[in-house]
Amino acid sequence: MKTFAQNTTARVGGPAGEWITASSDQLVLAVLREHHLPSDEDRAAGRDTLLVLGGGSNLLVSQDGFDGTVLQLAFSGISAEPVDEDGVIVTVAAGHLWDDVVAWTVERGLSGVEALSGIPGATGAVPVQNVGAYGAEVSQTLLDITAWDRLEDERVVLTNEELEFGYRDSLLKRETIAGSPRYVVVEVRFRLSHAPGRALSAPVRYAELARQLGLDISLPEEQRRTDLLAVRQKVLELRGSKGMVVDPDDYDTWSTGSFFTNPIVPASSAEHIPAEAPRFPAGDNEEGEPLVKLSAAWLIDNAGAGRGFGADLTAGKASLSTKHTLAVTNRGGASTEDLLTVARAARDKVKDAFGIELRPEPVLIGCQL
Ligand SMILES: Cc1cc2nc3c(=O)[nH]c(=O)nc-3n(C[C@H](O)[C@H](O)[C@H](O)COP(=O)(O)OP(=O)(O)OC[C@H]3O[C@@H](n4cnc5c(N)ncnc54)[C@H](O)[C@@H]3O)c2cc1C
Incomplete structure (x- = not known):
């Protein structure tokens, strides 16, 4: 039985009800015609029958897996x-x-x-x-x-x-x-x-x-x-050098890449953050207030969650990458929950130190940060 652990770069996650690898776009259309879009409410409650998968490099799926059909797009040209x-x-x-x-x-x-x-x-x-x-x-x-x-x-x-x-x-x-x-x-x-x-x-x-x-x-x-x-x-x-090219022999790359997006906040909410923290103009919000984009990596590093952080919370099974603080990595043998434990601890440290809420970049399925 195929699992998400075998088919995602973070190498965690359980099986799916059915797994279809589509080698042509005709096959994709045939599957999609059988899987109509459920209502927004059903989708929000996780009641869908279909999950579309590419390379699985931006996905974190629970150890229980996905109780429907995975449609993996594998046709090239x-x-x-x-x-x-x-x-x-x-x-x-x-x-x-x-x-x-x-x-x-x-x-x-x-x-x-x-x-x-x-x-x-x-x-x-x-x-x-x-x-x-x-x-x-x-x-x-x-x-x-x-x-x-x-x-x-x-x-x-x-x-x-x-x-x-x-x-x-x-x-x-x-x-x-x-x-x-x-x-x-x-x-x-x-x-x-x-x-x-x-x-x-x-x-x-x-x-x-x-x-x-x-x-x-x-x-x-x-x-x-x-x-x-x-x-x-x-x-x-x-x-x-940052562990951002997938390498099966390097645990620092067993990840979803950056786990957090760079937060975009009103400039006034970033005034208390040290001047050396990188920040870039990011337009205005609906009230016309200027926004700034902060560096999630800088915030994590400076909130006391450095490279390798979190290994002690997961018996060494998961930690922040030893090359870059933005990646939450599987050190071999980790579960989805181990990765989330590290991610939550890093997020909480940033919240406590700077009052900034980090948001996950990967798509989370059957699990939450
Ligand atoms: C080591 C590493 C480094 C990375 N570096 C970067 C980076 O520098 N910049 C960056 O932006 N991202 C980065 N990522 C994240 C990731 O690689 C990208 O987001 C990538 O585009 C995801 O592609 P995928 O095929 O693996 O998507 P998947 O993980 O398979 O799917 C991701 C989401 O897209 C949906 N999806 C997939 N295919 C389709 C489709 N054909 N139609 C509709 N929906 C679809 C899925 O349903 C899911 O919601 C990195 C990841 C890793 C592991």
């Missing part, structure tokens, strides 16, 4: 079509591994997603939380998606604008309740750049990455382009 002098549309099937997409585009001199190298999972999931890293987000290059709308029982195309992307957020995520999505993504299209003879990256927007590549972050964007492959390699190197 990628193609590129030039549209104008420097634009190329790349079309990718939902089950295609995301990092293979990035490698494929970089090999062909197409720029726009190279800073998103090394992120695990499938391409169908990248728009769900507007995957982002090192100053890039998929919303910067995503053109549109094709999805099955389980509410209307029809195939739909949603444009970048219609997806209402935000920080680790999209319409797709907001319409997903307790892991049960209204829209099931089957294909994603990106518009990437191709300058013939010059395999140059998109402008580098992340200070640490720019420094490591010998670029001056204070220069105008156009002067912050560099060799495309060098950007991919440097991102992979930086991510590897």
Whole structure:
């Protein structure tokens, strides 16, 4: 019997009632036609019959598992079509591994997603939380998606604008309740750049990455382009040093990546936080008050939950990564509850020290923080 422990990067979680690995989008549609979208109330109460799974790298499922059908999207395919002098549309099937997409585009001199190298999972999931890293987000290059709308029982195309992307957020995520999505993504299209003879990256927007590549972050964007492959390699190197590239031999990567999102709070709620804490402008709230985005990693580190924190709470089975405080990791043999114990303790320390409520980034199924 297949379990979530065998099929997620955190390697925890029980079995499912039924497990379907769909190797074509026709099979996906056949399964979806049998699994209509339940009411919002049923979904909120966990009464759905279907859970859509890509690579399982942003999921935490209880040890009891999921009492319905898991539909794992495993069909792949990628193609590129030039549209104008420097634009190329790349079309990718939902089950295609995301990092293979990035490698494929970089090999062909197409720029726009190279800073998103090394992120695990499938391409169908990248728009769900507007995957982002090192100053890039998929919303910067995503053109549109094709999805099955389980509410209307029809195939739909949603444009970048219609997806209402935000920080680790999209319409797709907001319409997903307790892991049960209204829209099931089957294909994603990106518009990437191709300058013939010059395999140059998109402008580098992340200070640490720019420094490591010998670029001056204070220069105008156009002067912050560099060799495309060098950007991919440097991102992979930086991510590897933080345990953010999945490696079966490294427990620091048995995780869901960042467990918490960076909190966005009114600037006035962050006044008491030490001046050295990183903070970035994040627009205004509905009352017109300025918002700031804080670094969850900094808050955790400075609340007394450093690297490796939490091992004593779980008899060594789970802890924060020894490379990065934002990842809650399975040290071999952990249960879902062990990971949540560590996450709760880190969250509570931040709340006590700074009064800031951290929110989980992964989708939690059958369990709560
Ligand atoms: C080591 C590590 C590093 C990571 N680094 C990053 C990072 O830098 N930035 C970042 O943003 N994330 C990061 N993540 C999180 C994760 O990899 C991404 O969110 C990824 O896009 C999830 O893809 P997946 O296929 O594994 O999704 P899953 O975990 O399988 O699913 C996640 C959610 O998306 C839904 N979903 C999946 N496929 C579809 C589909 N086709 N249609 C509709 N809904 C779907 C699922 O139902 C579920 O709700 C990291 C994770 C790990 C383990």
